[in-house]
Amino acid sequence: MAVIEVNNVWKAYCDRKKETATIVLKDLSLTIEENEFVCVIGPSGCGKTTLLNLIAGFEKPQRGEILYRGEKITGPSVNRAVVFQEYSLFPWLSVLKNVEFSLKKYANKKERTAVAKKYLEMVGLSEFMDYRPSDLSGGMKQRVAIARTLAMEPDVLLMDEPFSSLDEQTRSKLDNEILDIWLKNKKTFLYITHNIDEALLLGTRIVMLSTTPGTVAGEWLLPEGKKNLSSEELVAIKNDIMKKLQTCSCTAGVIQMGDTYE
Structure with missing residues:
Protein backbone atom coordinates (compact mmCIF):
# COMPACT_ATOMS: atom_id res chain seq x y z
CA MET A 1 0.00 0.00 0.00
CA ALA A 2 1.25 3.47 -0.91
CA VAL A 3 1.91 5.85 1.96
CA ILE A 4 0.41 8.89 0.18
CA GLU A 5 -1.99 8.86 -2.77
CA VAL A 6 -3.06 12.08 -4.48
CA ASN A 7 -5.94 11.21 -6.77
CA ASN A 8 -7.14 13.68 -9.45
CA VAL A 9 -6.91 16.66 -7.12
CA TRP A 10 -8.14 20.12 -8.05
CA LYS A 11 -7.51 23.14 -5.83
CA ALA A 12 -8.72 26.68 -6.46
CA TYR A 13 -8.72 29.95 -4.51
CA CYS A 14 -11.59 32.41 -4.82
CA ASP A 15 -11.42 36.17 -5.24
CA ARG A 16 -14.90 37.22 -4.18
CA LYS A 17 -14.35 40.87 -5.13
CA LYS A 18 -13.63 39.94 -8.74
CA GLU A 19 -15.96 36.94 -8.58
CA THR A 20 -13.27 34.73 -10.05
CA ALA A 21 -11.40 31.64 -8.91
CA THR A 22 -7.81 30.75 -9.74
CA ILE A 23 -7.16 27.06 -10.24
CA VAL A 24 -3.81 26.28 -8.58
CA LEU A 25 -3.75 22.50 -9.02
CA LYS A 26 -5.51 20.74 -11.89
CA ASP A 27 -6.32 17.02 -11.95
CA LEU A 28 -3.06 16.22 -10.15
CA SER A 29 -2.27 12.61 -9.29
CA LEU A 30 0.80 11.42 -7.40
CA THR A 31 1.74 8.34 -5.38
CA ILE A 32 4.47 8.25 -2.73
CA GLU A 33 5.74 4.86 -1.64
CA GLU A 34 7.25 3.70 1.64
CA ASN A 35 10.65 5.27 2.45
CA GLU A 36 10.77 7.37 -0.72
CA PHE A 37 12.41 10.79 -0.67
CA VAL A 38 10.33 12.68 -3.21
CA CYS A 39 11.50 16.18 -4.19
CA VAL A 40 8.90 18.42 -5.84
CA ILE A 41 10.20 21.17 -8.11
CA GLY A 42 8.59 23.58 -10.55
CA PRO A 43 8.16 27.27 -11.42
CA SER A 44 7.24 29.76 -8.70
CA GLY A 45 3.52 29.75 -8.05
CA CYS A 46 2.91 26.33 -9.58
CA GLY A 47 1.27 24.94 -6.43
CA LYS A 48 4.13 23.12 -4.68
CA THR A 49 3.34 24.51 -1.23
CA THR A 50 -0.39 24.09 -1.85
CA LEU A 51 0.22 20.40 -2.57
CA LEU A 52 2.19 20.05 0.67
CA ASN A 53 -0.55 21.81 2.65
CA LEU A 54 -3.16 19.47 1.19
CA ILE A 55 -1.13 16.39 2.13
CA ALA A 56 -0.54 17.85 5.60
CA GLY A 57 -4.30 18.27 5.98
CA PHE A 58 -4.17 22.06 6.42
CA GLU A 59 -6.37 22.54 3.35
CA LYS A 60 -8.90 20.47 1.41
CA PRO A 61 -9.21 20.01 -2.36
CA GLN A 62 -12.31 21.10 -4.28
CA ARG A 63 -12.23 17.86 -6.23
CA GLY A 64 -10.38 14.56 -5.88
CA GLU A 65 -8.98 13.05 -2.71
CA ILE A 66 -5.74 12.47 -0.84
CA LEU A 67 -5.15 9.25 1.07
CA TYR A 68 -2.70 8.40 3.85
CA ARG A 69 -2.19 4.63 3.98
CA GLY A 70 -5.55 4.11 2.32
CA GLU A 71 -7.51 6.50 4.57
CA LYS A 72 -8.81 9.84 3.32
CA ILE A 73 -6.98 12.82 4.79
CA THR A 74 -9.47 15.12 6.51
CA GLY A 75 -7.12 17.20 8.68
CA PRO A 76 -3.64 17.45 10.23
CA SER A 77 -2.06 14.46 11.96
CA VAL A 78 1.11 13.76 13.93
CA ASN A 79 1.77 11.02 11.37
CA ASN A 108 6.85 11.40 32.00
CA LYS A 109 8.99 14.56 31.88
CA LYS A 110 12.18 12.55 32.26
CA GLU A 111 11.27 10.57 29.15
CA ARG A 112 10.43 13.75 27.20
CA THR A 113 13.80 15.23 28.08
CA ALA A 114 15.66 12.06 27.06
CA VAL A 115 13.92 11.93 23.67
CA ALA A 116 14.51 15.65 23.06
CA LYS A 117 18.21 15.30 23.87
CA LYS A 118 18.49 12.32 21.52
CA TYR A 119 17.24 14.31 18.54
CA LEU A 120 19.19 17.44 19.41
CA GLU A 121 22.30 15.29 19.41
CA MET A 122 21.24 13.91 16.02
CA VAL A 123 21.24 17.44 14.54
CA GLY A 124 24.44 18.46 16.33
CA LEU A 125 22.98 20.81 18.93
CA SER A 126 23.74 19.02 22.20
CA GLU A 127 25.91 21.91 23.37
CA PHE A 128 23.15 24.48 22.76
CA MET A 129 20.24 22.92 24.65
CA ASP A 130 20.00 25.78 27.17
CA TYR A 131 20.22 28.56 24.56
CA ARG A 132 17.24 30.65 23.45
CA PRO A 133 16.39 30.88 19.73
CA SER A 134 17.56 34.51 19.68
CA ASP A 135 21.07 33.28 20.50
CA LEU A 136 21.22 30.97 17.47
CA SER A 137 22.07 31.44 13.80
CA GLY A 138 19.43 30.82 11.13
CA GLY A 139 20.84 27.39 10.33
CA MET A 140 20.84 26.40 13.99
CA LYS A 141 17.24 27.54 14.42
CA GLN A 142 16.19 25.34 11.52
CA ARG A 143 18.06 22.42 13.08
CA VAL A 144 15.99 22.91 16.24
CA ALA A 145 12.81 22.87 14.12
CA ILE A 146 13.98 19.67 12.42
CA ALA A 147 14.87 18.05 15.75
CA ARG A 148 11.44 18.96 17.11
CA THR A 149 9.75 17.41 14.07
CA LEU A 150 11.88 14.25 14.18
CA ALA A 151 11.23 13.87 17.91
CA MET A 152 7.53 13.50 17.14
CA GLU A 153 8.54 10.35 15.22
CA PRO A 154 6.15 10.96 12.32
CA ASP A 155 5.61 8.46 9.54
CA VAL A 156 5.92 11.14 6.84
CA LEU A 157 8.03 14.31 6.90
CA LEU A 158 6.81 17.20 4.77
CA MET A 159 9.45 19.88 4.22
CA ASP A 160 8.62 23.19 2.51
CA GLU A 161 11.88 24.74 1.26
CA PRO A 162 13.29 24.60 4.80
CA PHE A 163 16.71 26.02 3.89
CA SER A 164 15.76 28.58 1.24
CA SER A 165 16.63 31.58 3.45
CA LEU A 166 20.07 30.27 4.41
CA ASP A 167 23.44 30.97 2.80
CA GLU A 168 24.75 28.41 0.33
CA GLN A 169 27.38 26.92 2.65
CA THR A 170 24.93 26.41 5.53
CA ARG A 171 22.30 25.08 3.16
CA SER A 172 24.71 22.52 1.71
CA LYS A 173 25.69 21.35 5.19
CA LEU A 174 22.07 20.94 6.29
CA ASP A 175 21.16 19.16 3.04
CA ASN A 176 23.81 16.56 3.79
CA GLU A 177 22.58 16.23 7.38
CA ILE A 178 19.00 15.65 6.16
CA LEU A 179 20.27 13.04 3.72
CA ASP A 180 22.18 11.34 6.52
CA ILE A 181 19.09 11.37 8.76
CA TRP A 182 17.00 9.83 5.97
CA LEU A 183 19.59 7.13 5.29
CA LYS A 184 19.66 6.19 8.98
CA ASN A 185 15.92 6.42 9.70
CA LYS A 186 14.38 5.65 6.29
CA LYS A 187 11.18 7.59 6.77
CA THR A 188 9.05 8.87 3.90
CA PHE A 189 9.92 12.43 2.82
CA LEU A 190 8.19 14.98 0.61
CA TYR A 191 10.55 17.90 0.04
CA ILE A 192 9.64 21.13 -1.77
CA THR A 193 12.52 22.97 -3.43
CA HIS A 194 13.40 25.35 -6.27
CA ASN A 195 16.97 24.06 -6.31
CA ILE A 196 17.62 21.31 -8.86
CA ASP A 197 21.02 20.42 -7.37
CA GLU A 198 19.38 20.02 -3.96
CA ALA A 199 16.72 17.76 -5.47
CA LEU A 200 19.40 15.65 -7.20
CA LEU A 201 21.32 15.29 -3.94
CA LEU A 202 18.38 14.37 -1.73
CA GLY A 203 15.73 12.73 -3.84
CA THR A 204 15.05 9.15 -4.78
CA ARG A 205 12.51 10.67 -7.18
CA ILE A 206 12.03 14.17 -8.56
CA VAL A 207 8.53 15.32 -9.53
CA MET A 208 8.08 18.49 -11.58
CA LEU A 209 4.88 20.52 -11.56
CA SER A 210 3.86 22.68 -14.49
CA THR A 211 3.09 26.37 -14.18
CA THR A 212 -0.35 27.27 -12.83
CA PRO A 213 -2.56 25.34 -12.79
CA GLY A 214 -0.07 22.81 -11.53
CA THR A 215 -0.11 19.23 -12.67
CA VAL A 216 2.66 16.64 -12.96
CA ALA A 217 4.83 17.66 -15.90
CA GLY A 218 7.68 15.19 -15.44
CA GLU A 219 9.25 12.60 -13.13
CA TRP A 220 12.80 11.30 -12.72
CA LEU A 221 13.63 8.20 -10.71
CA LEU A 222 17.04 8.38 -9.05
CA PRO A 223 18.92 5.34 -7.72
CA GLU A 224 19.50 5.25 -3.97
CA GLY A 225 23.19 4.75 -4.58
CA LYS A 226 23.53 8.03 -6.49
CA LYS A 227 27.11 8.39 -5.34
CA ASN A 228 27.91 5.58 -7.75
CA LEU A 229 26.62 7.61 -10.69
CA SER A 230 29.21 9.34 -12.81
CA SER A 231 29.21 13.12 -12.98
CA GLU A 232 28.27 12.83 -16.65
CA GLU A 233 25.12 10.86 -15.76
CA LEU A 234 24.06 13.39 -13.13
CA VAL A 235 24.71 16.27 -15.54
CA ALA A 236 22.57 14.52 -18.16
CA ILE A 237 19.69 14.18 -15.67
CA LYS A 238 20.06 17.81 -14.61
CA ASN A 239 20.08 19.01 -18.22
CA ASP A 240 16.95 16.98 -18.94
CA ILE A 241 15.20 18.51 -15.93
CA MET A 242 16.23 22.05 -16.92
CA LYS A 243 15.07 21.49 -20.49
CA LYS A 244 11.71 20.21 -19.26
CA LEU A 245 11.42 23.09 -16.80
CA GLN A 246 11.78 25.60 -19.63
CA THR A 247 8.97 24.03 -21.63
CA CYS A 248 6.49 22.93 -18.94
CA SER A 249 3.56 25.32 -18.95
CA CYS A 250 -0.21 25.37 -18.80
CA THR A 251 -2.81 28.05 -19.40
CA ALA A 252 -3.49 30.19 -16.33
CA GLY A 253 -6.50 28.70 -14.56
CA VAL A 254 -8.75 31.73 -13.90
CA ILE A 255 -12.47 30.98 -14.12
CA GLN A 256 -15.66 32.81 -13.18
CA MET A 257 -17.11 31.77 -9.85
CA GLY A 258 -19.97 29.39 -10.46
CA ASP A 259 -18.30 27.83 -13.51
CA THR A 260 -17.53 24.13 -13.38
CA TYR A 261 -14.02 22.71 -13.67
CA GLU A 262 -13.25 21.08 -16.99
Whole structure:
Protein backbone atom coordinates (compact mmCIF):
# COMPACT_ATOMS: atom_id res chain seq x y z
CA MET A 1 0.00 0.00 0.00
CA ALA A 2 1.25 3.47 -0.91
CA VAL A 3 1.91 5.85 1.96
CA ILE A 4 0.41 8.89 0.18
CA GLU A 5 -1.99 8.86 -2.77
CA VAL A 6 -3.06 12.08 -4.48
CA ASN A 7 -5.94 11.21 -6.77
CA ASN A 8 -7.14 13.68 -9.45
CA VAL A 9 -6.91 16.66 -7.12
CA TRP A 10 -8.14 20.12 -8.05
CA LYS A 11 -7.51 23.14 -5.83
CA ALA A 12 -8.72 26.68 -6.46
CA TYR A 13 -8.72 29.95 -4.51
CA CYS A 14 -11.59 32.41 -4.82
CA ASP A 15 -11.42 36.17 -5.24
CA ARG A 16 -14.90 37.22 -4.18
CA LYS A 17 -14.35 40.87 -5.13
CA LYS A 18 -13.63 39.94 -8.74
CA GLU A 19 -15.96 36.94 -8.58
CA THR A 20 -13.27 34.73 -10.05
CA ALA A 21 -11.40 31.64 -8.91
CA THR A 22 -7.81 30.75 -9.74
CA ILE A 23 -7.16 27.06 -10.24
CA VAL A 24 -3.81 26.28 -8.58
CA LEU A 25 -3.75 22.50 -9.02
CA LYS A 26 -5.51 20.74 -11.89
CA ASP A 27 -6.32 17.02 -11.95
CA LEU A 28 -3.06 16.22 -10.15
CA SER A 29 -2.27 12.61 -9.29
CA LEU A 30 0.80 11.42 -7.40
CA THR A 31 1.74 8.34 -5.38
CA ILE A 32 4.47 8.25 -2.73
CA GLU A 33 5.74 4.86 -1.64
CA GLU A 34 7.25 3.70 1.64
CA ASN A 35 10.65 5.27 2.45
CA GLU A 36 10.77 7.37 -0.72
CA PHE A 37 12.41 10.79 -0.67
CA VAL A 38 10.33 12.68 -3.21
CA CYS A 39 11.50 16.18 -4.19
CA VAL A 40 8.90 18.42 -5.84
CA ILE A 41 10.20 21.17 -8.11
CA GLY A 42 8.59 23.58 -10.55
CA PRO A 43 8.16 27.27 -11.42
CA SER A 44 7.24 29.76 -8.70
CA GLY A 45 3.52 29.75 -8.05
CA CYS A 46 2.91 26.33 -9.58
CA GLY A 47 1.27 24.94 -6.43
CA LYS A 48 4.13 23.12 -4.68
CA THR A 49 3.34 24.51 -1.23
CA THR A 50 -0.39 24.09 -1.85
CA LEU A 51 0.22 20.40 -2.57
CA LEU A 52 2.19 20.05 0.67
CA ASN A 53 -0.55 21.81 2.65
CA LEU A 54 -3.16 19.47 1.19
CA ILE A 55 -1.13 16.39 2.13
CA ALA A 56 -0.54 17.85 5.60
CA GLY A 57 -4.30 18.27 5.98
CA PHE A 58 -4.17 22.06 6.42
CA GLU A 59 -6.37 22.54 3.35
CA LYS A 60 -8.90 20.47 1.41
CA PRO A 61 -9.21 20.01 -2.36
CA GLN A 62 -12.31 21.10 -4.28
CA ARG A 63 -12.23 17.86 -6.23
CA GLY A 64 -10.38 14.56 -5.88
CA GLU A 65 -8.98 13.05 -2.71
CA ILE A 66 -5.74 12.47 -0.84
CA LEU A 67 -5.15 9.25 1.07
CA TYR A 68 -2.70 8.40 3.85
CA ARG A 69 -2.19 4.63 3.98
CA GLY A 70 -5.55 4.11 2.32
CA GLU A 71 -7.51 6.50 4.57
CA LYS A 72 -8.81 9.84 3.32
CA ILE A 73 -6.98 12.82 4.79
CA THR A 74 -9.47 15.12 6.51
CA GLY A 75 -7.12 17.20 8.68
CA PRO A 76 -3.64 17.45 10.23
CA SER A 77 -2.06 14.46 11.96
CA VAL A 78 1.11 13.76 13.93
CA ASN A 79 1.77 11.02 11.37
CA ARG A 80 2.43 13.75 8.78
CA ALA A 81 4.73 16.38 10.32
CA VAL A 82 5.77 19.61 8.60
CA VAL A 83 9.01 21.60 8.61
CA PHE A 84 8.21 25.11 7.32
CA GLN A 85 10.37 27.77 5.68
CA GLU A 86 10.07 29.81 8.87
CA TYR A 87 11.60 28.43 12.03
CA SER A 88 8.36 28.64 14.10
CA LEU A 89 10.15 28.35 17.45
CA PHE A 90 8.95 29.71 20.78
CA PRO A 91 11.39 32.56 21.55
CA TRP A 92 10.80 32.40 25.32
CA LEU A 93 11.71 28.70 25.54
CA SER A 94 15.16 27.14 25.50
CA VAL A 95 16.23 24.89 22.63
CA LEU A 96 15.54 21.83 24.79
CA LYS A 97 12.12 23.09 25.86
CA ASN A 98 11.21 23.87 22.23
CA VAL A 99 11.80 20.24 21.30
CA GLU A 100 10.12 18.91 24.45
CA PHE A 101 7.01 20.93 23.58
CA SER A 102 6.19 18.51 20.74
CA LEU A 103 6.41 15.46 23.03
CA LYS A 104 3.17 15.72 24.95
CA LYS A 105 2.44 12.07 24.17
CA TYR A 106 5.06 11.22 26.80
CA ALA A 107 3.50 11.68 30.23
CA ASN A 108 6.85 11.40 32.00
CA LYS A 109 8.99 14.56 31.88
CA LYS A 110 12.18 12.55 32.26
CA GLU A 111 11.27 10.57 29.15
CA ARG A 112 10.43 13.75 27.20
CA THR A 113 13.80 15.23 28.08
CA ALA A 114 15.66 12.06 27.06
CA VAL A 115 13.92 11.93 23.67
CA ALA A 116 14.51 15.65 23.06
CA LYS A 117 18.21 15.30 23.87
CA LYS A 118 18.49 12.32 21.52
CA TYR A 119 17.24 14.31 18.54
CA LEU A 120 19.19 17.44 19.41
CA GLU A 121 22.30 15.29 19.41
CA MET A 122 21.24 13.91 16.02
CA VAL A 123 21.24 17.44 14.54
CA GLY A 124 24.44 18.46 16.33
CA LEU A 125 22.98 20.81 18.93
CA SER A 126 23.74 19.02 22.20
CA GLU A 127 25.91 21.91 23.37
CA PHE A 128 23.15 24.48 22.76
CA MET A 129 20.24 22.92 24.65
CA ASP A 130 20.00 25.78 27.17
CA TYR A 131 20.22 28.56 24.56
CA ARG A 132 17.24 30.65 23.45
CA PRO A 133 16.39 30.88 19.73
CA SER A 134 17.56 34.51 19.68
CA ASP A 135 21.07 33.28 20.50
CA LEU A 136 21.22 30.97 17.47
CA SER A 137 22.07 31.44 13.80
CA GLY A 138 19.43 30.82 11.13
CA GLY A 139 20.84 27.39 10.33
CA MET A 140 20.84 26.40 13.99
CA LYS A 141 17.24 27.54 14.42
CA GLN A 142 16.19 25.34 11.52
CA ARG A 143 18.06 22.42 13.08
CA VAL A 144 15.99 22.91 16.24
CA ALA A 145 12.81 22.87 14.12
CA ILE A 146 13.98 19.67 12.42
CA ALA A 147 14.87 18.05 15.75
CA ARG A 148 11.44 18.96 17.11
CA THR A 149 9.75 17.41 14.07
CA LEU A 150 11.88 14.25 14.18
CA ALA A 151 11.23 13.87 17.91
CA MET A 152 7.53 13.50 17.14
CA GLU A 153 8.54 10.35 15.22
CA PRO A 154 6.15 10.96 12.32
CA ASP A 155 5.61 8.46 9.54
CA VAL A 156 5.92 11.14 6.84
CA LEU A 157 8.03 14.31 6.90
CA LEU A 158 6.81 17.20 4.77
CA MET A 159 9.45 19.88 4.22
CA ASP A 160 8.62 23.19 2.51
CA GLU A 161 11.88 24.74 1.26
CA PRO A 162 13.29 24.60 4.80
CA PHE A 163 16.71 26.02 3.89
CA SER A 164 15.76 28.58 1.24
CA SER A 165 16.63 31.58 3.45
CA LEU A 166 20.07 30.27 4.41
CA ASP A 167 23.44 30.97 2.80
CA GLU A 168 24.75 28.41 0.33
CA GLN A 169 27.38 26.92 2.65
CA THR A 170 24.93 26.41 5.53
CA ARG A 171 22.30 25.08 3.16
CA SER A 172 24.71 22.52 1.71
CA LYS A 173 25.69 21.35 5.19
CA LEU A 174 22.07 20.94 6.29
CA ASP A 175 21.16 19.16 3.04
CA ASN A 176 23.81 16.56 3.79
CA GLU A 177 22.58 16.23 7.38
CA ILE A 178 19.00 15.65 6.16
CA LEU A 179 20.27 13.04 3.72
CA ASP A 180 22.18 11.34 6.52
CA ILE A 181 19.09 11.37 8.76
CA TRP A 182 17.00 9.83 5.97
CA LEU A 183 19.59 7.13 5.29
CA LYS A 184 19.66 6.19 8.98
CA ASN A 185 15.92 6.42 9.70
CA LYS A 186 14.38 5.65 6.29
CA LYS A 187 11.18 7.59 6.77
CA THR A 188 9.05 8.87 3.90
CA PHE A 189 9.92 12.43 2.82
CA LEU A 190 8.19 14.98 0.61
CA TYR A 191 10.55 17.90 0.04
CA ILE A 192 9.64 21.13 -1.77
CA THR A 193 12.52 22.97 -3.43
CA HIS A 194 13.40 25.35 -6.27
CA ASN A 195 16.97 24.06 -6.31
CA ILE A 196 17.62 21.31 -8.86
CA ASP A 197 21.02 20.42 -7.37
CA GLU A 198 19.38 20.02 -3.96
CA ALA A 199 16.72 17.76 -5.47
CA LEU A 200 19.40 15.65 -7.20
CA LEU A 201 21.32 15.29 -3.94
CA LEU A 202 18.38 14.37 -1.73
CA GLY A 203 15.73 12.73 -3.84
CA THR A 204 15.05 9.15 -4.78
CA ARG A 205 12.51 10.67 -7.18
CA ILE A 206 12.03 14.17 -8.56
CA VAL A 207 8.53 15.32 -9.53
CA MET A 208 8.08 18.49 -11.58
CA LEU A 209 4.88 20.52 -11.56
CA SER A 210 3.86 22.68 -14.49
CA THR A 211 3.09 26.37 -14.18
CA THR A 212 -0.35 27.27 -12.83
CA PRO A 213 -2.56 25.34 -12.79
CA GLY A 214 -0.07 22.81 -11.53
CA THR A 215 -0.11 19.23 -12.67
CA VAL A 216 2.66 16.64 -12.96
CA ALA A 217 4.83 17.66 -15.90
CA GLY A 218 7.68 15.19 -15.44
CA GLU A 219 9.25 12.60 -13.13
CA TRP A 220 12.80 11.30 -12.72
CA LEU A 221 13.63 8.20 -10.71
CA LEU A 222 17.04 8.38 -9.05
CA PRO A 223 18.92 5.34 -7.72
CA GLU A 224 19.50 5.25 -3.97
CA GLY A 225 23.19 4.75 -4.58
CA LYS A 226 23.53 8.03 -6.49
CA LYS A 227 27.11 8.39 -5.34
CA ASN A 228 27.91 5.58 -7.75
CA LEU A 229 26.62 7.61 -10.69
CA SER A 230 29.21 9.34 -12.81
CA SER A 231 29.21 13.12 -12.98
CA GLU A 232 28.27 12.83 -16.65
CA GLU A 233 25.12 10.86 -15.76
CA LEU A 234 24.06 13.39 -13.13
CA VAL A 235 24.71 16.27 -15.54
CA ALA A 236 22.57 14.52 -18.16
CA ILE A 237 19.69 14.18 -15.67
CA LYS A 238 20.06 17.81 -14.61
CA ASN A 239 20.08 19.01 -18.22
CA ASP A 240 16.95 16.98 -18.94
CA ILE A 241 15.20 18.51 -15.93
CA MET A 242 16.23 22.05 -16.92
CA LYS A 243 15.07 21.49 -20.49
CA LYS A 244 11.71 20.21 -19.26
CA LEU A 245 11.42 23.09 -16.80
CA GLN A 246 11.78 25.60 -19.63
CA THR A 247 8.97 24.03 -21.63
CA CYS A 248 6.49 22.93 -18.94
CA SER A 249 3.56 25.32 -18.95
CA CYS A 250 -0.21 25.37 -18.80
CA THR A 251 -2.81 28.05 -19.40
CA ALA A 252 -3.49 30.19 -16.33
CA GLY A 253 -6.50 28.70 -14.56
CA VAL A 254 -8.75 31.73 -13.90
CA ILE A 255 -12.47 30.98 -14.12
CA GLN A 256 -15.66 32.81 -13.18
CA MET A 257 -17.11 31.77 -9.85
CA GLY A 258 -19.97 29.39 -10.46
CA ASP A 259 -18.30 27.83 -13.51
CA THR A 260 -17.53 24.13 -13.38
CA TYR A 261 -14.02 22.71 -13.67
CA GLU A 262 -13.25 21.08 -16.99
